[in-house]
Amino acid sequence: MNNVKMNTRLELTRQALAVRDYKALRNILQDVHPADISELLQELDAGDAALLFRLLPKDEAAEAFALLGAPAQQALIQSFSDRETAALLEALYVDEAVDFLEELPANAVKRILQSSTPDMRAQLNRFLQYKEDSAGSVMTTELMRFADDSTVGEALAAIRSAPRKLAMDHVLYITDRQRHLLGDINLYDLLTAQDDQPLQSLLGKSTQQVHTDQSTDEIIALFRHYNLYAMPVVDTENRLVGVVTLEDVLDLADRQATQDVELMAAMQPSEATYMDTTIPRHARNRLPWLLLLLISGMINGAILGGFEQVFMAVPLLVTFIPMLTDTGGNAGSQSSTLIIRGLAMGDITVRDAGKVLLKELGVSLIVSVGVGLLTFGRVMTMQGGSLMIALTVVTALSAIVVLSKLLGGLLPLLADKLRMDPALMAAPLITTVVDALGLIIYFTAAKLLLGM
Amino acid sequence: MNNVKMNTRLELTRQALAVRDYKALRNILQDVHPADISELLQELDAGDAALLFRLLPKDEAAEAFALLGAPAQQALIQSFSDRETAALLEALYVDEAVDFLEELPANAVKRILQSSTPDMRAQLNRFLQYKEDSAGSVMTTELMRFADDSTVGEALAAIRSAPRKLAMDHVLYITDRQRHLLGDINLYDLLTAQDDQPLQSLLGKSTQQVHTDQSTDEIIALFRHYNLYAMPVVDTENRLVGVVTLEDVLDLADRQATQDVELMAAMQPSEATYMDTTIPRHARNRLPWLLLLLISGMINGAILGGFEQVFMAVPLLVTFIPMLTDTGGNAGSQSSTLIIRGLAMGDITVRDAGKVLLKELGVSLIVSVGVGLLTFGRVMTMQGGSLMIALTVVTALSAIVVLSKLLGGLLPLLADKLRMDPALMAAPLITTVVDALGLIIYFTAAKLLLGM
Known part of the structure; x- marks a missing residue:
């Protein structure tokens, strides 16, 4: 949201809270979107936020609550009774309620569940058992379901008299009387059909569906491929149990x-998010990788140490080390980044490995001519530069560029083939491997060309 | 889509095409989603693809066509007459038709426009004039619009008798008689209202809207913040001209x-996409940056050259260069990546600069203790290692980690403040700056601590 507008609104809210002017507060909140209310709640201190929250209409409060981060949610309910928290849960969609409960300590969850209605409790318990990152754990159960032998008129009448607005309000799901999923109908298509038509007759092509235990990665891929707004979720007996909405995805x-x-x-x-992560947590996320890469950096150091007699003889060679290793790293991460992104977007598959290698080979040959010419010119115009030194540096540079691009193209595909996350073959890891190979190529070329 | 299923379907299609068995082809295509048809079209050669395409029902053909990449679209229409192409354009949504036309050579566009209906031509011409990456260039004009003094019953009747399914089929837009936008209504809410209610009475909180010339970046941010499915687009006189759908966004x-x-x-x-980009194009995208970074790598080489007497005196120092520069690069890109991503997602704003710096300072201090201890142990156990050399390396390493993290945190925020793309402050660029500073710190520390 616009920062100026947000700051003004925050100021007005603070003033009204200071003098407990509830009427002014209600006026301020009247035309504010839940997404902005949640932002407002995060800016206020705990007591004020709780007070403001209680002034909101129930549905809006639930919507704003669902949009808060976990730390802000927990800060907010600190002042709530278990009964109040249970009432808030009722107003949330089931998947939102579960997201919230999952972040709470186990004993708090137990207490809150005890204050909930038996029906709510049963639903939440079922959800809490689904594997993390499975369709079951992200789906919503509030959906429009109709039996296939109902008519359009009956479905319209049922929708009109439903007690509460449903999560996915423009798709309805058609099942047989045993809740086996048969397909879906768009609300628009329902509306433009004849009242006495059976719902069956509106079912189109076979509907995409997923099982409760299917991974969210697969679901994301399906939504992307088919441009979906919603996807029904069925249990092992093919009975409709929920819907994953595009918002979840x-x-x-x-x-x-x-x-x-x-x-x-x-x-x-x-x-x-970055801001919600504490400093020790940030350090814990970053330190292990730095240590790992540090160790491989030490291996490169050892390789370098093995060539001591070479760089002692021609000290000028040392000054090209950062350039060679940096260029190798950059050339490799260009390639790996494109492949990792392509895999994530579904544009590239493991089947394309051959095409990728050919493409990277072609690109790296062109690129190494470019960087090679520049480097050749630079070395020849340097103090102490000679043709043989220039040839050494250019040879090493070209080999490093080709090698990095091939590795950068291949390693993410290999990771995908091995069912690992391609992003794990992270650019820095490729850099380290390429550094080692690059240094060996460089000093071996130096030994040969400079006759040592 | 499942690869095995896709391959089987492709095989069947090829066989049926070979013997021109149109009935078999229609059967194969009957239950296939347009997204999969477009994949199929891309796998076939041009003649077969054109033949298959002509067998599809008009709407489905248009949908599959819109999902093809630009090269595949152009290959497909090569065998089409201008009249056929114009008919295809009519079946596409206007924004899809424009996307397609924008990739064609100007004279082809002119010819196709001449074969189109005057109404279509006028619409397309208007669209082709909108700035790239503006709301106008991505919006759809096929929307449901009603005057505010119509009743629910009238709107429902109009929707039921509309000749064609509209792009955004679950939101309707309410304007006054002069087409000034007043707000929107969800189809579900319309359906559950009383027939004689005026549409006016269903309008809720103020609706988000954008102008035709607003940038797509702003639109993406609004969709993210408010979890929107659709956003109306108005002209300078606040008249409704189109809608941007979530699919576009x-x-x-x-x-x-x-x-x-x-x-x-x-x-x-x-x-x-990666595969659609030619080798020379890939090279052109990558070479300029590699050359730029190569030049800055040469500057680092020059810095290193200035310290020749130091590393000639203690050659062991050379072996730590790759480790120091790599760790600086990694530590910096950890920070810059988090900040760039946070800015893109709207979790971090320029206002947070102070908090970011404090956080990065804290993290970098913890992290440098970790990497410092490991390095100290390593140097002390090395052949030729001494306490003073260990202190030199650890001092330089810690300074480099702190510096990289502060720069990595700050530079993307600075770029954002200057209205540049934060991603432009790319990790490799930060690496190069940190490398230069790191080498200076390292060898200066060596001079002081080793008494040179």
């Missing part, structure tokens, strides 16, 4: 993309 | 994220 896809990028930058991927 | 957001990641890996961002 967008959150998942954002989180997945963020985690990929974090892996590629050599970090443990984190669940929380 | 998802494509844009994917492309934006890919381009960010490409920039961070030191490449020109590309429009096309």
Whole structure:
């Protein structure tokens, strides 16, 4: 949201809270979107936030609550009674309620579940048992379901008299009397059909569906491929149990993309946002990878140590080390980044390995001519530069560029083939491997060309 | 889609095409989703693809066509007459038709427009004038619009008798008689209202809207913040002219994220997918950055050259260069990646600069203790290692880690403040700066501590 507008609203809210002017507060909140209310709640201190929250209409409060991060949610309910918290759970969609409960300590969950209605409790318990990152754990159970022998008119009448707005309000799911999923109908198509038509007759092509234990990665891929807004979830007996909405999937896809990028930058991927993550947690996510890469850096150091007599003889060679290793790292991460992204978007599959290698070979040959010419010119114009030194540096540089690009193209595909996360073959890891090979090539070329 | 299923279907299609068995082809295509048909079309050669395409029902053909990449679209229409192409355009949503036309050579566009209906021509021409990456260029004009003094019953009747299914089929937009946008209504809410209620009475909180010339970046941010499915677009006189759907925005957001990641890996961002990009084009995207970074690598070489007398005196120092520069690069890109991603997701704003710096300072202090201890142990147990050399390396390493993390945290925020793309402050660029500073710190520390 617009920062200026947000700051003004925050100021007005603070003033009204200071003098407990509830009427003014209600006025301020009247036309504010739940997404902005949740932002407002995060800016206020705990007591004020709780007070403001209690002034909101129930549905809106639930919507704003669902949009808060886990730390803000927990801060907010600190002042709530278990009964109040249970009432809040009722107002949330089941998957949102579960997300919230999963972040609470076990004894708090137990207490809150005891204050809930038996029906709610049963639903939540079932959800809490689904594997993390499975369709079951992200689906919503509030959906429109109709039997296939109902008519359009009956379905319309039922929708009109439903007590509460449903999560996915423009798709209805058609099952037989035993709840086996048969297909879906768009609300628009329902509306433009004849009242006495059976719902059966509106079912189109076979509907995409997933099982409760299918992974969210597969679900994201299906949503992307078929441009879906919603996907029904069935149990092992093919009975409809819930629906995954695009909103759920967008959150998942954002989180997945963020985690990929974090892996590629050599970090443990984190669940929380940057600001919500504490300093010790940030350190714990980053330190292990730095240590691992430090150790492989030491191996490179040892390789370098083995060539001491070469660089002692021609000290000028040392000054090209950072350039050679950096270029290798950059050339490799260009390739690996494109492949990792392509795999995530479904544009590239393991089947394409041959085409990828050919493409990277072609690109690396062109690129190494470019960087080679520049480097040749530079070395020849340097103090102490000679043709043989120039040839040494250019040879090593070209070999490093070709090698990095081939490895950068191949390793993510290999990871995918081995069912590992391609982003795990992170750019820094490729860099380290290429560094080692590059140094060996460089000093071996030096030995040969400079006659040592 | 499942590869095995896809291959079987492809095989069957090829066999049926070989013997021109149209009935078998229609059967195969009967239950196939347009997304899979478009995949099928891409696997077939041009003649077969055109033949298959002509067998599809008009709407489905249009849907599959819109999902093809630009090269595949152009290959497909090569065998079409201008009249056939114009008919295809009519079946596409206007924004899809424009996407397709924009990739064609200007004279082909002119010819096709001449074969189109005057109404279509006028619409397309208007669209082709919108700035790239503006709301106008991505919006759809096929929407449900009703005047505010209509009743629910009238709207329902109008929807039921509409000649064609509309792009955004579960939101309707309410305007006054002069087409000024007043708000929107969900189809579900319309359905559950009384027939004689005026539409006005269903309008809720103020609706988010954008102008035709607003940037797609702003639109993506709004969709993210408010969890929208659709956003109306108005002209300078606040008259409703179109709607941007979530589907449009998802494509844009994917492309934006890919381009960010490409920039961070030191490449020109590309429009096309990896496979659709030719080798020379790949080389052109990657070479300029490699050359730029090569030049800065040469500067680092020059810095290193200035310390020749130091590393000639203690050659062991050379072996730590790759480790120091790599760790600096890794530590910096960990930080910059988190900040760039946080900015893109709206979790971090420039206002947070102070908090970010404090956090990065804390993290870098913890992390440098970790990597420092490991390095100290390593140097002390090395042949030729001494306490003073260990202190030199550890001092330089700690300084480099702190510096990289502060720069990695700060530079993307600075870029954002200057309204540049934060991803442009790419990790490799930070690496190069940190390398230079790191080498200076390292050898200065060596001079002081080793008494040279």
